[in-house]
């Protein structure tokens with residue numbers, strides 16, 4: 001029974017880690033700053049007093065909707081599932097080491113970089129990591145929408161009908177695995193290249209135990225992307241950084257909003273990929289998938305059905321990519 | 336003082352009660368009972384490895400002499416000579432670290448290093464020399480340099496001679512001789528005294544000699560790796576830990592740390608490995624097993640158990656030498672990086688070149704030691720020698736290629752930068768083929784640090 005006890009213990013500590021570690025989105029510090037920003041925004045834009053702003057923000061019909069309840073269940077269940085799945089991921093260190101050896105085999109190290117001061121090496125490394133990581137997120141996210149085999153898993157995230165910061169964890173474990181693989185590839189590659197060029201002068205600029213860019217943007221309210229507060233940054237900034245309002249558009253049921261705003265932090269990728277849609281402070285959207293049924297929030301639908309529909313798509317399309325136009329927003333299986 | 340008194344009482348009572356102690360398990364490599372039948376001498380315990388400790392002091396002294404630019408006559412007196420009256424040059428008493436013995440003879444008489452040096456071929460250096468011949472040549476060359484360093488070849492003879500002596504004498508004697516052929520049933524049997532009139536049996540003595548060559552204090556199991564490291568360094572705050580019998584002086588025979596035991600401690604104190612205690616425990620287990628045979632010939636079962644302890648020692652000892660190769664490959668890598676940067680910036684490279692040569696000497700000395708274990712390293716050995724070469728790659732991209740008429744001859748080589756990359760491959764070879772774990776000066780350590788700083792890959796977060 002020891003293993004069971006240990007398992008439950010690590011499950012619990014993983015859950016605690018979600019709110020206690022700055023590398024996690026729902027870290028309590030980020031939640032706090034997001035709340036503050038939301039309240040101030042509501043008082044300013046909606047002319048609410050402080051108490052009313054709080055009441056509006058934490059209304060029960062959002063936080064305790066059947067959609068949100070399933071968010072919480074997924075959050076609890078995903079932890080042990082991820083714990084069991086993570087060993088099958090390629091090790092980041094193994095990849096970085098292999099690439100590092102390979103680089104040394106193939107190319108000779110450029111020496112002129114040795115003049116760059118350590119601090120600037122770290123700035124370059126940290127920014128590269130942020131930008132490439134974000135770009136790869138955009139690309140994978142876009143792929144998940146466009147390829148039905150993957151959409152079957154990603155749609156779990158999109159069946160959320162009310163958005164709260166916890167919706168960020170409404171993810172099918174298979175998608176978590178794919179995003180994990182993506183991060184291994186991106187980070188393993190960048191680490192090996194930087195250590196190859198700059199040797200031991202590379203460090204990550206970090207804040208709260210996370211990449212400083214991620215931490216700052218999280219402090220600036222990235223949790224509001226999944227929230228009822230449609231904060232828009234205005235067109236100029238929204239061409240560069242994804243605002244909460246823009247991400248809410250990504251979750252909108254309306255046909256004209258489908259497959260828009262795939263970006264996580266940087267909006268540039270959406271601009272380049274013709275998928276950018278600007279947000280508005282006054283937008284009122286309905287979230288979820290068109291025509292979705294209540295059973296979308298049941299555990300079997302959330303965890304098991306993606307496998308069966310993905311498998312069916314795979315056989316039907318022989319693995320081919322299908323463009324957006326041919327894809328129905330709600331899969332036939334769930335109708 | 337209580338401890339001393341107690342050990343005297345215990346030792347005496349054990350001797351008095353004769354056979355009763357035979358099964359007792361000893362934690363300190365001392366006070367093993369006398370099991371030789373009909374022993375009539377005055378000794379009260381059976382362990383004896385003073386010859387090996389004398390050789391440790393000879394090695395330490397030779398190293399010191401070469402580094403000070405001593406004449407060939409002086410160094411040979413310690414390396415080849417057996418004369419009486421030789422003063423121990425190192426280790427000597429320091430402030431707050433008094434050493435008991437000041438003369439080699441006080442430990443053991445008539446000992447030298449050359450007589451025990453490996454007679455097999457060493458392929459890691461040019462000329463087709465045996466280990467013993469190579470050491471002879473190095474001593475000669477060293478005497479012709481200023482303080483043991485030859486800037487033309489990049490040879491730091493102090494390091495080369497020291498590290499290779501540790502391999503060609505101590506390691507070779509222990510793993511290739513005592514823990515190998517001498518464990519055979521018909522060699523030095525346990526049923527007879529090692530020699531007529533001695534207080535120890537054949538097997539007891541060969542086991543002790545192997546232990547002596549490792550260089551660990553007898554009370555190692557009561558010390559941490561960091562403490563043993565401090566003892567070898569003769570640090571003032573380590574004195575109390577070294578002076579196990581509390582007589583105010585550190586006995587070089589039982590309380591000092593030398594050679595590979597020191598290196599084992601230096602790796603183990605990093606916390607990732609446990610070479611020192613694993614090896615010493617295996618020595619203790621083996622010695623207790625031999626004692627328990629009580630002067631009878633070892634049974635097949637006992638001998639195979641003993642062989643398994645010997646195997647632990649051999650594997651761990653080889654691995655710890657590989658750790659040293661790994662570490663110095665990393666040092667050489669770092670030295671070349673600094674040299675390249677200095678050359679790029681037109682800076683002064685003299686000091687950097689000296690460090691490079693020193694670390695290369697240590698690297699090469701340990702690599703040659705790996706070749707001296709009496710086992711054919713096969714492809715690993717070939718790779719090892721090709722990656723390191725016969726000398727460091729010099730600033731003009733040349734490297735020693737041959738030994739012609741007693742002179743090292745250079746020819747053009749890979750570039751300094753390519754040589755640096757070979758050090759990465761060398762570290763990888765040590766990981767792949769020797770499973771080194773401590774990995775000091777790991778060239779890829781930064782990769783691991785960065786991976787750690789970025790945290791786990793698995794995240795169920797979704798935008």
Ligand SMILES: [Zn+2]
Nearest residue numbers: 141154250798
């Ligand atoms: Zn999406």
